[in-house]
Amino acid sequence: MLRALLxxxxxFTALVASVPxxxxxxxxxxxxxxxxxxxxxDLEKDTHGELARVSAAAEAGDLEAMAxxxxxxxxxxxxxxxxxxxxxxxxxxxxxxxxxxxxxxGAMYFLGQGGDRDLGESIKWFRRAAEQGEPYAQGCMGxxxxxxxxxxxxxxxxxxxxxxAQAGGDTDAVEPxxxxxxxxxxxxxxxxxxxxxxxxxxxxxQGQH
Numbered sequence: 509m510l511r512a513l514l515x516x517x518x519x520f521t522a523l524v525a526s527v528p529x530x531x532x533x534x535x536x537x538x539x540x541x542x543x544x545x546x547x548x549x550d551l552e553k554d555t556h557g558e559l560a561r562v563s564a565a566a567e568a569g570d571l572e573a574m575a576x577x578x579x580x581x582x583x584x585x586x587x588x589x590x591x592x593x594x595x596x597x598x599x600x601x602x603x604x605x606x607x608x609x610x611x612x613x614g615a616m617y618f619l620g621q622g623g624d625r626d627l628g629e630s631i632k633w634f635r636r637a638a639e640q641g642e643p644y645a646q647g648c649m650g651x652x653x654x655x656x657x658x659x660x661x662x663x664x665x666x667x668x669x670x671x672x673a674q675a676g677g678d679t680d681a682v683e684p685x686x687x688x689x690x691x692x693x694x695x696x697x698x699x700x701x702x703x704x705x706x707x708x709x710x711x712x713x714q715g716q717h
Contacts, residue, residue: 558586566597574601575609582612591622602633610637611645618648618658627658638669641711643676650681654688663688667700672708 562580565573578597580587587593595616601609614633617626631652637645650670653662666688673681689697 562586566600571601571604571606574598574604575606578609578612582616591616595622602636605636605640607637607640607642607645610634610640611642611648614645614648631658638672639711641672641676641708643673643678643681646670646676647673647678647681647684650688651684654684663691664696664700664703667692667697668703668707671700671704675704675708 559580562573562577566577574597577587578594578601579585580594581590581597582594583589595613598609598613598616602613610633614630614637616622617633618630619625631649634645634648634652638649646669650666650668650673652658653669654666655661659665667685670681670685670688674685692700
């Protein structure tokens with residue numbers, strides 16, 4: 509994933525007024541850059557028949573194909589670049605519970621790709637993906653809570669989501685996590701650690717990542 513945060517819309521330095529501003533931006537770019545969101549890559553590719561094959565599978569209700577088709581249209585990779593169609597297929601996959609599609613759909617709504625920017629829809633899909641253990645979406649939830657973008661600012665919730673994102677392998681969550689942690693009391697940190705553990709244990713019991 510590209511190192512990024514919300515600076516496309518909200519500088520991370522807006523977290524709290526007392527956060528010192530470094531010599532260079534904390535996160536150049538955007539935390540919600542969609543380029544590196546994990547997404548289905550395991551369908552065998554070819555240079556001629558992929559669009560027809562994936563489209564047929566998606567139309568037949570194959571969940572992985574729906575997500576893959578959305579990505580193809582998003583990037584113009586093996587299909588004409590078409591964000592409307594990308595959003596349509598990512599939404600179909602998202603509504604059926606595909607967490608990677610949910611994360612990408614949340615990013616599209618946040619950035620206003622394929623339609624108007626909609627923070628409500630962005631949060632909705634990021635949350636669904638995050639609750640399934642998708643690290644990118646967890647990191648996005650953490651930052652949005654940290655800066656109060658689309659949700660009320662809540663540093664404890666930010667801490668809980670960013671901690672889970674780190675545990676899932678999102679290295680971009682490390683620095684914002686430390687920023688948030690520096691503004692919490694020891695009791696809040698202890699509570700946040702427990703909340704994150706409980707959430708991860710619940711997912712593990714449910715067979716999620």
